[in-house]
Amino acid sequence: MLKKENSKQLFEQAQSMFPGGVHSPVRAFKSVDGPPLFMKAGNGCKIVDEDNNEFIDFCCSWGPLILGHNNTKIKNAISKTLENGTSFGTPNKLGNEIGELILQNHRFLEKLRFVSSGTEAVMSALRLARGYTGKSKVIKFEGCYHGHVDSLLVKAGSGLATFGVSTSAGVPESFAKDTLVLQLNDLAGLEKLLAEDQDIACIIIEPIPANNGLLIQDHNFLVWLRTLCDEHNILLIFDEVISGFRVGFEGAAGYYNIEPDLITFGKIIGGGMPVGAYGGRSEIMAHIAPEGPVYQAGTLSANPISLSAGIAALNQLLQDGFYSDLEKKTQFFVNLLLENIRAKDYNMNVQSIGSIFWLSFSRKRIQRADELDSSASDLFRSLHALLLEAGIYLGPSAYEVGFISAAHDYKDLEIAAEKINRCMDILFS
Numbered sequence: 001m002l003k004k005e006n007s008k009q010l011f012e013q014a015q016s017m018f019p020g021g022v023h024s025p026v027r028a029f030k031s032v033d034g035p036p037l038f039m040k041a042g043n044g045c046k047i048v049d050e051d052n053n054e055f056i057d058f059c060c061s062w063g064p065l066i067l068g069h070n071n072t073k074i075k076n077a078i079s080k081t082l083e084n085g086t087s088f089g090t091p092n093k094l095g096n097e098i099g100e101l102i103l104q105n106h107r108f109l110e111k112l113r114f115v116s117s118g119t120e121a122v123m124s125a126l127r128l129a130r131g132y133t134g135k136s137k138v139i140k141f142e143g144c145y146h147g148h149v150d151s152l153l154v155k156a157g158s159g160l161a162t163f164g165v166s167t168s169a170g171v172p173e174s175f176a177k178d179t180l181v182l183q184l185n186d187l188a189g190l191e192k193l194l195a196e197d198q199d200i201a202c203i204i205i206e207p208i209p210a211n212n213g214l215l216i217q218d219h220n221f222l223v224w225l226r227t228l229c230d231e232h233n234i235l236l237i238f239d240e241v242i243s244g245f246r247v248g249f250e251g252a253a254g255y256y257n258i259e260p261d262l263i264t265f266g267k268i269i270g271g272g273m274p275v276g277a278y279g280g281r282s283e284i285m286a287h288i289a290p291e292g293p294v295y296q297a298g299t300l301s302a303n304p305i306s307l308s309a310g311i312a313a314l315n316q317l318l319q320d321g322f323y324s325d326l327e328k329k330t331q332f333f334v335n336l337l338l339e340n341i342r343a344k345d346y347n348m349n350v351q352s353i354g355s356i357f358w359l360s361f362s363r364k365r366i367q368r369a370d371e372l373d374s375s376a377s378d379l380f381r382s383l384h385a386l387l388l389e390a391g392i393y394l395g396p397s398a399y400e401v402g403f404i405s406a407a408h409d410y411k412d413l414e415i416a417a418e419k420i421n422r423c424m425d426i427l428f429s
């Protein structure tokens with residue numbers, strides 16, 4: 001049995017101080033058996049908790065750690081920058097350095113603004129889209145997550161109504177009603193909506209939806225979004241907080257060769273430190289203050305420590321073959337799981353793209369949030385407990401995707417696949 005005494009004790013103490021004992025809800029292990037494990041160290045693809053249990057980690061801090069834990073170059077870059085202080089609240093040369101690094105290697109970005117989280121990037125991009133177009137409504141898709149921005153914490157209402165219904169207390173109806181919600185892949189619904197409503201500023205989408213399982217879209221659907229946005233003078237925002245620098249240096253925009261008007265970043269861009277950014281064409285970005293009238297600011301935005309981590313990470317991603325190697329490794333791992341699933345005809349699948357994968361409890365390809373089967377949660381809860389015992393750490397929910405990092409080598413992946421397969425066998429025995 002996995003030792004959990006120390007995590008259990010720490011969690012009890014944390015609960016007396018913090019709501020639910022955590023600082024971000026999914027960490028609380030609500031959908032799996034608790035207590036949540038308190039991690040104290042990570043190295044390469046492995047993490048160690050306060051009871052000294054070691055795991056092969058497929059959560060990777062929810063995506064930022066594409067180079068694994070405790071990457072030497074990132075650590076050294078942070079240490080070096082730290083010698084000179086942590087923040088000045090002034091322009092700093094590292095900003096120019098990361099700006100050049102990204103803009104010279106991303107064909108769809110001309111200008112960028114750095115912020116401190118993915119949520120902040122999305123919130124700012126929405127304001128910019130509204131300021132630029134002079135229109136007020138936003139279209140989003142059910143199953144896409146865009147951080148905890150008020151107006152995006154909404155889901156589709158009942159029936160044919162597309163007005164958003166708040167999914168969080170504290171979001172006034174007046175905010176939710178400016179967000180229109182559609183199912184992914186619903187072209188007819190989108191065309192109808194655009195024909196009826198002239199007040200839409202932007203469409204925001206995770207081009208590779210990875211927050212509700214991995215709902216990989218058809219290329220055609222994304223191309224059609226671009227076309228419709230052009231026809232209706234609406235901005236297309238790709239929320240690439242997960243997919244950015246993950247499926248290639250140019251993210252999903254590059255992967256699908258589609259130019260969005262604005263792109264939001266987070267996670268990988270900060271090399272494991274809190275960073276977000278948004279960017280697009282100069283002509284649109286010129287509307288941001290102080291160049292333009294759309295206000296957006298940040299005390300610790302583009303602080304030197306975070307940027308040096310980002311620079312050290314991105315430079316490694318630009319090495320020849322980085323993404324193709326990572327994708328090959330992921331395919332190797334995914335195939336080992338699929339072989340077991342198919343040989344035994346389990347009602348499961350592994351959906352994957354780039355170095356992202358998702359274990360789904362259904363044989364068929366899933367592309368929309370409303371195709372997810374709620375019985376998956378119970379199966380996942382059991383599987384998750386078995387996996388922890390076996391030394392495998394996955395995000396604690398059936399709807400979280402897994403990430404492979406450059407620090408997972410073939411041997412690690414073979415061992416992990418072997419263990420996951422054995423856990424599946426127990427689950428379905």
Ligand SMILES: *Cc1c(COP(=O)(O)O)cnc(C)c1O
Binds near residue numbers: 117118146211241
């Ligand atoms: C994680 C995420 C966000 C929010 O980023 P935070 O840094 O957690 O605020 C926004 N959009 C997507 C697609 C994400 O995956």
